Amino acid sequence: MPNGYHGKILHVNLNNLSIEVETPSEAFYRTYMGGSALGLYYLLKNTPPNADPLGPENTLVLALSIVTGAPFSGQSRLTSVAKSPLTGAIGDSQAGGFFPAELKFAGYDAIVIHGQASEPVYLWINNGEAELRPANHLWGKNTGEVDDILKEELEDKNIQVLQTGVAGENGVRFAALMNMANRANGRTGMGAVMGSKNLKAVAVRGKMRPTIADKKGLNKLARWGADEFPESDVYGLGLYGTAEVLKYQNKAGGLPTNNWDSGAFENWEPIDGVTMANTILKERDTCYACTVRCKRVVEITEGPIKVQPRYGGPEYETLSTFGSYCGVDDLAAISYANQLCNMFGMDTISCGATIAWAMDCFEQELISTEDTDGIELRYGNTEAMLEMVEKIVHRxxxxxxxxxxxxxxxxxxxxxTEDLVVAVKKMELPAHMPQVKRSLSLIYAVNPFGADHQSHEHDPSYKDYPERMAQIGLTDPQPNKVLNEEKVKFALTTQYMYSAMDSINVCQFVFGPAWQLFDSSQLVDAVRLVTGWDVTIDEILQNGQRRLNLMRAFNAREGIGREADKLPKKLYKALVGGKSDGIVLEEDELETAKDNYYRLAGWDVDSGIPTRGTLEKLELGWVADLLET
Amino acid sequence: MKVTAHLHTILQRHTPEGLKGRLDVNIQPGSTVEDLIKHLEIDLEPDYLLLAVNGRVAPLDQVLEQADHVNLMLPISGG
Structure with a gap:
């Protein structure tokens, strides 16, 4: 009997509405561990190259890990993997909440969704029993309504629901998967994939908790986390949420403003985390068994804009993309945009950033009111922004x-208008600027699923956390604004760590190589205590390397390699205003860093594709075979 | 009067005494959070810091009371 997981993968074939259970070996679980790596295994095995991301050949994997549901902070995470309808490359996204742990208690480690149903259905999993049910009555409803209907219909208010929203039904390419109506697998359009399959929701409930190898040891680790939390660097996250960083980013000239023309937003204060905490914050919310409680819940009951608490509250990214990106300084409007995205299931980063790009096009007279249905789509036009969010949902x-x-x-x-796009591999950039944290330029460019801020550690941590960095072999701290060979090593090594955390499915605020509550060695401890496996930090890092290579291999099969690893033109234009005034990235610097990065990763330098030798070292010979067929 | 200051990791490197996480500090009655930061000789602008008093969000000009716990933090660098 395995510890920490069930050894059961649920396969749902929507073409013929059949359900099967697979029971992979322990060796399989130890190799992939769960989450993203496990999802990529099934995607590569089941989806042929050049499949339509919104067609029946795409495979959507909803994966937990070997530790999901165990009683410690930061483990209740769900990874979704499929070919992305936004990018055409690998799609991959994580979310927290209570759904991930509840899916584990319902008896499965992952759900692999094949095919396409002819009519809307939902999947109901109750203590190991899975069935598909009609979902016509849920189609077109917002996420809060669907949550309520399913809880009433299944006669249990404690079930957890993962769903695609109206945006996903309509094929919005950055549609999200939502759980609790306020937690999002936001990036890369996984909600559109689920919508295209006519799968409206997955409802789960159960009491099937896997055994823990060393329960006493795990309790001790969990208790250490709870005791240490008030003295830790994530204590502020609990009080202020991710929005704590907005003021600091602005001061450093790193708050993207007016579609990345500037790194400083003059009117930052009304949208800052402190302002939110002092005004509209109703309460702090959490994920299953987590001590940090970083989630915001906001409420606005008076004034022209009302915001309901059940849709949560804006994160830093949302405050930036609907705020500074669009030149908007109205916290109520941003909170309402956040509510719309959660009600209808959309990624707040891509949605806000896409509107900011359209505003830039409008300001530069590349588009006009003739294109925008008569809307003056200018920076700072709050009403226009909100109107556009609703138009996107309904296409x-x-x-x-x-x-x-x-x-x-x-x-x-x-x-x-192409020159104003701020995206990599067609995915819009999140709100951390490589101009002031230089390793981000490399990771934004090379990351397989597009620009992402949670795929490696940011530059300041190298010098701020030397003891923790040494745990993963990084002992030569570098300044923030350089991209030399040592910085490339820092970027790739911490990318392996973050990559592993997306397979082990732990929260990157709770575990990580720098400022997080638990350090890298404690992640090793957690995996050992839950599973009983004698894992080491090297094995964990190798798991991260394996997942990264699987993603690159998926992209290679789609014809995506080094030529797609490039930054948007706007990033080679000098920033205007604030502390980053005049800073401009150099293309040569990035190309040299890419050469070093591919070499260090064991990939072909010219193509950026993993070599057979590298794949075989990672027990991925079968992937090398796929690339050669 | 005595208050307890909790310095979070990065800040511990910005005090004259170096690595110190938790300090019991004697300050004048009526002192504010800003006065405490000055007293600790932290070499960063007070405006850069995130603040909490007794587990609640607090402004720089909040007047401290005997036995208060004050958290002084810098924001995290990711997220």
């Missing part, structure tokens, strides 16, 4: 074009 008018994401929208419109 109405100009919203139908923006629902493709900024890169594909620019391809449709042309007229030079």
């Amino acid at each position: 109405e008018g100009f919203g139908n074009i923006l629902a493709e994401g900024s890169a594909q929208a620019a391809e449709i419109i042309g007229r030079g």
Whole structure:
């Protein structure tokens, strides 16, 4: 009997509405561990190259890990993997909440969804029993309504629901998967994939808790975390949420403003985390068994804009993409945009950033009111921004074009709007600026699923946390604004660590190599205590390397390699204003860093594709075979 | 009067005494959070810090009371 997991993968074939259970070996679980790596295994095995991301050949994997549901902070995470309809490359996204732990208690480690149903259905898993049920009555409903209906219909208020929203039904390419109606697998359009399959929701409930190898040891680790939390660097996250960083980013010239023209937003204060905490914050929410409680719940009952607490509250990214990116300083409007995204299931980063790109196009007169259904889509126009969010959800008018994401929208419109897109591999950049944290330029460029801020450790941590960095072999701290060979090593090594955390499915605020509550060695401890396996930090890092190679291999099969590892033109233009005024990235610096990065990763330098030798070292010879067929 | 200051990791490197996480500090009655930061000789602008008093969000000009616990933090660098 395994510890920490069930050894059961649920396969759901929507073509013929059949359900099967697979029971992989312990060796399989130890190799992939769960989450993203496990999802990639099934995606590569089941989806042929060049499949339509919104067609029946795409495979959507919802994966937990070997530790999900165990009683310690930061483990209740769900990874979704499929080919991305936004990028055409690998799609991959994580979310927390109570759904992940409850799916484990319902008896499964992952759900692999094949095919496409002819009519809307939902999947109900109750203590190991899985069935598909009609979902016509849920189609077109917002996430809060679906949550309520399913809890009433299944006669249990404690079930957890993962669902695609109206945006996913409508094929918005950055549609999210939502759980609790306020936790999002946001990035890369996984909600659109689920919508295309006519799978509206997955409802779960159960009491099947896997055994823990060393329960006493795990309790001790969990208790250490709870005791240490008030003295830790994530204590502020509990009080202020991720929004704590907004003021600091702005002061450093690293708060993307007006579609990345500047790193300083003059009106930052009304949208800052402190302002939110002192005004509209109703309470702090959490994920299953987590001590940090970083989630915001906001409420606005008076004034022209009302915001309901059940849809949570804006994170730093959302405050930036709907705020500074769009030149908007209205916290109520941003909170309402956040509510709309959660009600209808959309990624707040891509949605806000795509609107900011359209505003830039409008300001530069590349598009006009003739394109925008008569809307003056200017920076700071709060009403226009909110109107556009709703148009995107329903694919109405100009919203139908923006629902493709900024890169594909620019391809449709042309007229030079392509030059204003701030995306990598067609995915919009999150709100951390490589101009002031230079290793981000490399990771944004090379990351297989597009620009991501949670795929490695940011530059300041190298010098701020030397003891923790040494745990993963990083002992030569570098300044923030350089991208030399040592910084490339820092970027790749911490990318392996973050990559492993997306397979072991732990929260990157709770575990990590720097400021997080638990350090890298404690992640090793957690895996050992839950599973009983004698894992080491090297094995964990290798798991991260394996997942990264699987993603690159998936992209290679789609014809995506080094040529796609590039930054948008706007990042080679000098920033204006604030502390980062005049800073400009150099293309040569990035190309040299890429050479070093591919070499260090064991990939072909010219193509950026993993070599057979590297794949075989990672027990991925079968992937090398796939690339050669 | 005596208050307890909790310095979070990065800040511990910005005090004259170096690595110190938790300090019992004697300050004048009526002192504010800003006065405490000055007293600790932290070599960063007070405006850069995140603040909490007794587990609640607090402004720089909050007046401290005997036995208060004050958390002084810098924001995390990711997220």
